[in-house]
Amino acid sequence: MAVKNVKQIISDVRSIQKSRENTYRERALKLFPWICGRCSREFGGKKLRELTVHHKDHNHDHNPPDGSNWELLCIYCHDNEHSRNEVADAYDNTSTGQTTEKDDGFVQNPFAGLADLLKEKPQKKD
Ligand SMILES: [Zn+2]
Numbered sequence: 001m002a003v004k005n006v007k008q009i010i011s012d013v014r015s016i017q018k019s020r021e022n023t024y025r026e027r028a029l030k031l032f033p034w035i036c037g038r039c040s041r042e043f044g045g046k047k048l049r050e051l052t053v054h055h056k057d058h059n060h061d062h063n064p065p066d067g068s069n070w071e072l073l074c075i076y077c078h079d080n081e082h083s084r085n086e087v088a089d090a091y092d093n094t095s096t097g098q099t100t101e102k103d104d105g106f107v108q109n110p111f112a113g114l115a116d117l118l119k120e121k122p123q124k125k126d
């Protein structure tokens, strides 16, 4: 029962994240070369899906048009980056919780689980 709810929430969050990401992701892809900022792998074509936009200050609502808060990372390095900063993120959430919209915490908390889900997909080859 609880599992179903979590899955529902995750799929909701995924679609919210997807629509948000499409906006800044496209902008970031126009600004930066399609290379992971950590492992320096190049991306293009179908593989471009695996290149994600990381927010340097971890605030997904902070999207300056010059791209100064963005970094292109492949999903693996992105996942690493977030698990490394999990503690910092948690602190950030509580300290800014009052000034940011409450959907922020909603989106950020399931992120670790999401990354795991996303990891499974690209490995599937057609
Ligand atoms: Zn990478």
Ligand SMILES: [Zn+2]
Binding pocket: 053, 054, 055, 058, 078, 081, 082
């Ligand atoms: Zn990130």
